[in-house]
Structures are given as C-alpha cells and as structure tokens.
Amino acid sequence: xxxxxxxxxxxxxxxxxxxxxxxxxxxxxxxxxxxxxxxxxxxxxxxxxxxxxxxxxxxxxxxxxxxxxxxxxxxxxxxxxxxxxxxxxxxxxxxxxxxxxxxxxxxxxxxxxxxxxxxxxxxxxxxxxxxxxxxxxxxxxxxxxxxxxxxxxxxxxxxxxxxxxxxxxxxxxxxxxxxxxxxxxxxxxxxxxxxxxxxxxxxxxxxxxxxxxxxxxxxxxxxxxxxxxxxxxxxxxxxxxxxxxxxxxxxxxxxxxxxxxxxxx
Amino acid sequence: xxxxxxxxxxxxxxxxxxxxxxxxxxxxxxxxxxxxxxxxxxxxxxxxxxxxxxxxxxxxxxxxxxxxxxxxxxxxxxxxxxxxxxxxxxxxxxxxxxxxxxxxxxxxxxxxxxxxxxxxxxxxxxxxxxxxxxxxxxxxxxxxxxxxxxxxxxxxxxxxxxxxxxxxxxxxxxxxxxxxxxxxxxxxxxxxxxxxxxxxxxxxxxxxxxxxxxxxxxxxxxxxxxxxxxxxxxxxxxxxxxxxxxxxxxxxxxxxxxxxxxxxxxxxxxxxxxxxxxxxxxxxxxxxxxxxxxxxxxxxxxxxxxxxxxxxxxxxxxxxxxxxxxxxxxxxxxxxxxxxxxxxxxxxxxxxxxxxxxxxxxxxxxxx
Numbered sequence: 001x002x003x004x005x006x007x008x009x010x011x012x013x014x015x016x017x018x019x020x021x022x023x024x025x026x027x028x029x030x031x032x033x034x035x036x037x038x039x040x041x042x043x044x045x046x047x048x049x050x051x052x053x054x055x056x057x058x059x060x061x062x063x064x065x066x067x068x069x070x071x072x073x074x075x076x077x078x079x080x081x082x083x084x085x086x087x088x089x090x091x092x093x094x095x096x097x098x099x100x101x102x103x104x105x106x107x108x109x110x111x112x113x114x115x116x117x118x119x120x121x122x123x124x125x126x127x128x129x130x131x132x133x134x135x136x137x138x139x140x141x142x143x144x145x146x147x148x149x150x151x152x153x154x155x156x157x158x159x160x161x162x163x164x165x166x167x168x169x170x171x172x173x174x175x176x177x178x179x180x181x182x183x184x185x186x187x188x189x190x191x192x193x194x195x196x197x198x199x200x201x202x203x204x205x206x207x208x209x210x211x212x213x214x215x216x217x218x219x220x221x222x223x224x225x226x227x228x229x230x231x232x233x234x235x236x237x238x239x240x241x242x243x244x245x246x247x248x249x250x251x252x253x254x255x256x257x258x259x260x261x262x263x264x265x
Numbered sequence: 266x267x268x269x270x271x272x273x274x275x276x277x278x279x280x281x282x283x284x285x286x287x288x289x290x291x292x293x294x295x296x297x298x299x300x301x302x303x304x305x306x307x308x309x310x311x312x313x314x315x316x317x318x319x320x321x322x323x324x325x326x327x328x329x330x331x332x333x334x335x336x337x338x339x340x341x342x343x344x345x346x347x348x349x350x351x352x353x354x355x356x357x358x359x360x361x362x363x364x365x366x367x368x369x370x371x372x373x374x375x376x377x378x379x380x381x382x383x384x385x386x387x388x389x390x391x392x393x394x395x396x397x398x399x400x401x402x403x404x405x406x407x408x409x410x411x412x413x414x415x416x417x418x419x420x421x422x423x424x425x426x427x428x429x430x431x432x433x434x435x436x437x438x439x440x441x442x443x444x445x446x447x448x449x450x451x452x453x454x455x456x457x458x459x460x461x462x463x464x465x466x467x468x469x470x471x472x473x474x475x476x477x478x479x480x481x482x483x484x485x486x487x488x489x490x491x492x493x494x495x496x497x498x499x500x501x502x503x504x505x506x507x508x509x510x511x512x513x514x515x516x517x518x519x520x521x522x523x524x525x526x527x528x529x530x531x532x533x534x535x536x537x538x539x540x541x542x543x544x545x546x547x548x549x550x551x552x553x554x555x556x557x558x559x560x561x562x563x564x565x566x567x568x569x570x571x572x573x574x575x576x577x578x579x580x581x582x583x584x585x586x587x588x589x590x591x592x593x594x595x596x597x598x599x600x601x602x603x604x605x606x607x608x609x610x611x612x613x614x615x616x617x618x619x620x621x622x623x624x625x626x627x628x629x630x631x632x633x
Contacts, residue, residue, distance in 0.1 A: 110269040110277050110333075114312055135313050135367040147374060170275040173320040174308060188277070190269060190318065190331040192310035217310055219271040219318060219329035259397035 007124050009103060013154040017101045018094040019122065019159050023083035028125035029091065033077045037094040037123055042085030047077050051068040080125060093122045093159070097229055105184070107155040109221065114193075115150040115160050115186040124156030136194070142212040143195050144181025144228075160186055164227025171218025182228040188220035195222055267333040268341065270298075273326020282330065284344040289319070291330060300328075302345070307352035314363045317341070317356030335360050362617075388517055394511070399509045400502055405449040405469075408505060412450075412469025419457065419473060426456040426476075430622045435474050438489050441616055442496055442563045450499055454492070462577065466495035468504045475552050478570055479627040482573065485618050489560065490570025497555030503548040553601050557608065564614035 007029060018037050021029050051065075083089045083247065095101055101121060104113055114132045123129070129244040132151040134140040140147035152158045162185040171177065171191065178196060186191065195212040198204050204211050216222050266458040270291055275407045280293040287302040300321050300437040308318040311331065317338055331354075338360055342353035388395065419425060426432045432455070439454035450470035459475040466472045472495045474488070482488050498504065544552070553570070561566045575598050 109276060110267060110331075111277055112267070112333075122583055131372075132312065133367060135363060135370045137370050137373055140370065147370070172273070173271065173327045187312075188269075189312040189333055190271070190310075190316055190329075191312070192314075193541075195313065219327075219331065221275070221277070 008058075009157060009159070011101050011103070012092075014096060015098045015100075017099075017161075018092050019101050019103070020090055020092040021122065022088055022090050023081070024088055025083055025086055025244060026083035028080050029076050029122050030080050030125050030127065030129075031093050031122035032120060033079050035093045035096070036079065036081070037092040038193050039091035040085075040089040042083060042087070042089045043091050044082050044084045046080045047083065048080055049077060059219075077178060078129075090098045093162045095121065097163060099161055099163040099227070099229075099231070100226065101159050101161050102166050102168070102185070102223055104152075104158050104160060104223075105156070106158055109188055111155060112189050113152045113158065113160075113186050114189055116145055116162065117148050117150050117153060119160045119162050119185055119214060120150055120152065121159040121161045123152065123154070123158035127152055127154035127156050127158050132189075139193065139195050142181065142210075143184075143193065143214050145184055145193075145214075160223070162223070162225035163232055164225050166223055166225050168221060168223050171217070172217065173219040175218040176215055177222075178215050179224060181211055181214050182230060183211060183223045183224050183226070184214055184216070185223040187216060187222040190218075191220035191222055192217040213252060267331075267337050269331045269333065271325065271329040271331065273328060280330070282341060284346065287346045289330075302349055305349060307349060307356060309356045313367075315360045317353060327568060332356075376487055385517060388513075392513070394514065396506050396510045396633075399513075400506045403505065403509075408450060408468035408470075408502060410469070411505065411508070412467040412471045415467035416453070416471045419455070419471075422457075424457045425473070429624045429626050430457075430619060431476065431479055434485065434488065434618045434620075434623045435479075435492070435617065436631075437616055438485070438565075439472060439492050439496075439563065441560050442489065442493050445562060445611060446496075446500075448500055448557070452496065453497070464491050464495055466498045466504070468499065468502065470496075470499050472496065472499070476627040479623060481577070482569075483576070483614065484569060484572075485620050485623075486566045486569025487573040487606050488569070489563075489565045489616075490497040490556065490567065490573055493556035493559040493563075493565075494552050495569060496559055497552030498544065498548070498557060501548065501551050503544050503552065506548070507544065550599060550600060553597060554604060557601070557604060561608070561611045564612055565616070567601075571598055571601055571605070574601075 007024075007027060010018055010022075011019045012019055023029065023043065036045070039045070073161075078102070081091045082250055106113060106127060120129055128149040130153065132149040134145070134147045134149065136143075152160075166185060169177070181195075184193070194217070195217045196215045198207055200210055205208075268280050268282055269591035270278050270293065272278070272545040278293045278296065280291050280296070282292075283290050284302075285299075288535045289300045289302060289305060291298045291300070300323065304323075306320045308320050308329075310316055310318060311333060315335070316331050318600070319332075319341070321328050330341075332338045335357060338353060338357040340348055342357060345353055382572045435456050436454045439452060443452045448470075452472065455473045456479070457475050458474050461475055462481045463476045464478050466471070472492065474491070479488065482491075508623065543600045556570060557567055560570070578598070581601070
C-alpha cells in the first residue's frame with residue numbers, strides 16, 4: 001500500500017455517531033478542521049493548507065487545493081493528526097449532525113469515490129479530497145447534489161457522514177435505481193448519475209418528490225441517506241418558525257384543525 | 266489508468282486486460298479470467314460518461330469490466346475484435362465530448378453569475394433615461410399629491426407668513442411669472458420665517474421662499490430670478506424624478522444584496538442620503554434655462570438671478586443652503602451668462618413693489 005496509512009477504527013453511537021481511529025506510531029489521519037472530538041496524549045495536530053495529500057506540491061499546488069476546497073464549501077484548512085509516540089494512540093472525530101458515519105476502504109473500491117459535498121469526515125493520510133465537477137447542466141440543477149461534488153482518491157480508509165440512516169447498495173451492471181434528489185451520499189465513478197422526469201403532471205405537482213428523480217445505474221456501489229440535512233432543517237424550521245409550531249401539550253393540539261390537517265408527524 | 270472488475274458478489278478489483286484473438290483476458294492480483302468476445306456487451310456510462318462497461322454473464326451472475334477515463338478506454342479498445350472495437354471507439358468519443366461539455370457548463374454557470382451583474386450595469390448606464398421614462402408615465406396628479414404632503418408639512422411647522430409686504434411681493438412676482446404659462450400645476454407661493462438663505466419648490470407647484478433669502482437679496486429682480494428658477498424645477502418635475510431615482514436605487518440594491526436589512530440597509534440609507542442632497546447638475550441647468558424663458562415671457566430682468574448666485578458664491582463662510590444643494594455654481598453662472606448673451610435682451614416691464622418696505626419687514630421679523 002506504500003504511502004497510505006493503514007488505520008484501525010471503531011464507530012460508536014447510534015444516530016449521533018463518532019469514529020475512533022487507532023493509530024500506530026507515525027501513522028496519521030486527515031480530518032476536516034473542527035471535526036476532532038478527543039485525542040490521546042502523543043498525537044500531534046498540524047493544520048495544513050489544502051488536504052495534505054501532496055506533500056511537495058509547492059505553494060501554488062496548495063493554493064489550488066485550498067481554492068477547490070472553498071468551492072466544495074469546506075474550510076480552507078485540514079488538520080493532520082499524527083501519532084508521534086512509540087505506542088498505539090487514539091483520536092476520535094464526531095459527526096456534525098444526526099446521521100451515520102460510513103467507513104469506505106478506497107482500495108476495495110478501485111481507489112476513487114464520488115461523494116456529496118461536505119460529507120467527508122476523516123481519512124487515512126494520503127487520501128486526497130478533491131472536486132468532482134458535474135458537467136451535465138440538468139443533473140447539476142435538478143439532481144439534488146449541485147454542480148460540485150467531492151472526489152476522494154487514494155487507497156486507505158475514508159469516513160463519510162450523512163444524515164439519517166445510510167444504506168449501501170451494490171448495483172449490478174445495468175441495474176437502475178431511482179432516488180429522491182438529495183438522498184445520494186456517495187457512489188463509485190463507474191456508476192452513471194442522471195436525472196429522470198417523474199412523469200405525469202399530477203405526480204410532478206402533487207407527488208411531493210419534485211419534478212425529477214435522480215437515477216443511479218450500475219455497476220458499482222452507492223450509498224444513500226434517508227434524511228438529508230436540508231430536509232431535517234426544513235422540518236425544524238417549519239416546526240419552530242415564526243408561525244409557531246405545534247406544541248405537544250397544547251390545548252388545541254389534539255383536536256385543532258392543525259392536528260386534523262397536519263401531516264405525518 | 267483505471268480498469269475495474271465488478272464481480273457478481275459485489276467484489277471490486279483493479280485489473281489489467283489484454284486481448285488474445287477473440288478472447289478477453291482479465292488479470293489481477295492472483296486472479297485471471299477469460300471471456301469470449303462474442304459474449305461481451307458494451308455499455309457506456311459512469312460519472313460524466315467518461316467510462317464504458319464491458320458486461321457479460323458468467324457463473325450465474327453479471328460481470329462488468331469498467332474502463333474509466335479516456336486512457337483506460339483507449340487501452341481497452343486497442344486490439345479489440347471487430348464488433349467491440351467500434352463500440353469502444355464510440356465510448357471513447359463520448360468521453361472526449363464530455364470534456365467539451367465541462368466548458369459549456371462552466372460558461373453556463375458563469376453566465377448565471379454574470380447576467381444579473383450585467384443587467385445591473387445596464388440599469389446603471391441607462392438610469393437617467395429610465396428615470397425620465399418613469400416620470401413621463403406618471404400622471405400630474407402624483408405631483409399634486411406629493412406637493413400637498415409637503416405643503417401640509419410646511420403648514421404644520423407654522424412658519425408660513427399669513428400676510429405682509431414681503432408675502433405680497435413674493436405672490437405678485439410668482440403670479441407674474443406663471444401668468445400665461447400653460448401648465449398642469451397649480452402654483453402657490455409662500456413665505457416662511459426662516460433666516461437661512463433658501464427657497465424650495467415641491468412637485469405640483471408649491472413654492473416657498475425663506476425670509477432669509479429676501480433679507481439677503483439686493484433687489485426685486487433677484488427674487489424674481491430665484492422664483493423663476495424654482496418654477497423651472499416644478500415644470501421640469503425634477504423633485505419627482507429624484508424620488509423615482511431614489512426608489513429605483515433602493516430596489517436595485519435590494520435585488521443585488523437580497524434584503525434591505527443589515528449592511529444592505531445601511532448601504533441603501535447612505536446611498537439615499539447622497540441622492541437626497543438635491544437636484545442634479547443637469548436639473549439645475551435645466552431650471553436655469555427655464556427660468557430665463559419665464560423671465561423673458563414675464564418681461565422681467567434676468568440679471569437678478571445671475572447677480573444673486575454670483576454674490577452668494579463669493580461670500581465667505583461656506584455656501585448658503587441654497588447653493589450647497591446646487592452643485593458647481595461658478596460654472597453655472599458662466600453658462601447662464603453665455604445663454605443670456607445668445608438670447609439677447611428683452612423689454613422689461615417692472616412690477617411695482619415697495620422693495621425697501623419688504624426689506625424692512627424681513628429684517629425685523631415679527632415676534633413669535
């Protein structure tokens with residue numbers, strides 16, 4: 001595996017997870033700045049410009065990497081956690097909102113993974129975090145993932161995080177699934193990502209799924225999330241918004257019009 | 266270069282390939298597999314159409330060999346037997362086209378960013394013309410409504426004179442200047458007790474002269490000049506135009522920054538104050554020219570207007586309010602003088618006004 005760092009990890013928690021990574025001496029992980037939860041004594045933290053994957057690319061290279069990171073909505077810097085002690089040491093990274101952490105071993109995936117932007121949590125040092133630019137205008141506008149996605153490249157472990165429950169599916173060659181826009185977390189680059197009109201005016205207007213589905217066609221592995229953060233945020237805004245959300249114990253709560261007309265929650 | 270083999274069980278491995286006649290040999294780490302070319306099917310796909318899959322069924326499951334990127338596609342199509350090489354060549358062509366699509370998408374996204382800015386730039390470039398167009402379409406009842414508001418406010422302040430020589434002089438001069446002028450506005454001339462050297466005109470024809478202006482004037486012709494100038498503002502609908510301008514500026518700013526709150530609100534407020542300073546230089550020049558025409562029609566001398574501005578301008582201690590809101594007066598006096606020379610002199614028919622009595626009255630304003 002050469003320059004990639006083989007790390008051991010364990011994921012704790014149910015809906016609000018964190019991943020604990022065990023590092024051998026001189027092993028390192030890179031993480032989003034601000035993602036660290038705790039670390040043992042002996043682990044040294046170093047903040048780098050860019051993703052720390054190219055050590056000797058010079059200032060311009062670092063600047064390019066940092067600029068790309070700005071586009072994906074990440075912070076300009078990443079933090080490298082290196083075990084400088086002589087023993088095994090641990091460092092943990094917490095998920096920023098309710099959801100699941102998925103470990104992905106990039107070498108088992110052919111060395112590359114396309115992710116929803118902002119989903120990267122941490123990875124073995126040597127994994128590069130870049131941009132995957134969506135060239136199809138329709139997919140960029142209506143696919144739910146925008147024009148900018150993240151590209152993880154390397155051979156080591158990478159931890160990605162998304163909202164709600166995450167499910168991994170392996171698509172057979174030619175197998176197609178339709179996904180609600182925004183629910184895609186990651187897929188191998190062998191997977192075709194496209195959009196499809198939901199079909200029919202009634203479905204488009206009242207189906208509640210928007211005008212388009214995202215479609216994923218195999219072969220390859222895909223990860224889907226049950227609750228995109230934007231949807232969760234939308235629900236919270238609706239419940240806590242200025243119009244006043246419904247309260248559990250409110251007098252009208254059980255019998256009011258709101259309860260009769262109210263939806264599933 | 267990336268060639269991936271997807272096995273029916275879900276396993277992915279990196280492999281190398283070679284063609285041995287009509288057979289595809291897939292080999293990886295401690296792994297080798299051979300497939301007859303006639304069982305292979307080419308499926309284009311992958312992220313950004315940059316891949317192609319060779320798909321076949323074996324051992325009861327579907328296998329796929331994915332060549333990702335132009336380099337891998339070229340390697341896979343090299344030496345491929347006849348029906349497949351064409352299909353793989355096509356996939357390679359698709360992958361190349363996808364590169365061009367990236368530039369198109371960039372251009373599209375760029376234009377999304379640039380177009381609003383361009384629209385704003387156009388608005389800014391044609392702002393004068395646009396304001397004129399809007400004002401032209403506003404009925405004159407709008408002037409009257411705005412003027413009524415200003416008038417009500419002025420009356421509420423209680424500084425308007427009810428009678429006296431000075432008020433009579435102002436009204437008589439105003440009447441002379443507006444008689445024979447066909448205008449949709451109803452002119453009212455008032456005198457306010459205010460020591461500042463100022464006069465203003467609200468839309469719709471409400472014109473107010475401050476007593477301070479009368480006190481500083483050296484003759485009736487100066488009053489006539491200033492009044493003619495203010496009437497020029499009314500007939501040119503200059504105040505209305507400034508209001509349209511300000512409203513347009515505020516809404517454009519709101520469009521640009523999204524909301525009038527916070528920083529944007531501050532910005533809008535600051536910008537508003539800038540435009541609040543008064544009429545534009547062009548409007549002042551228009552009002553001056555209009556004033557010359559009015560004075561000529563009313564058979565009143567134009568020298569007063571020139572003298573008044575000249576004197577105020579040369580006064581020490583900063584310009585009086587009337588000039589501070591009227592930019593670049595020196596240039597203006599010169600322009601006015603040139604224009605006056607061009608038009609030539611006209612017959613004068615003075616108004617019988619007891620100017621010393623007017624001066625005496627404004628010099629000792631009645632007790633409050």
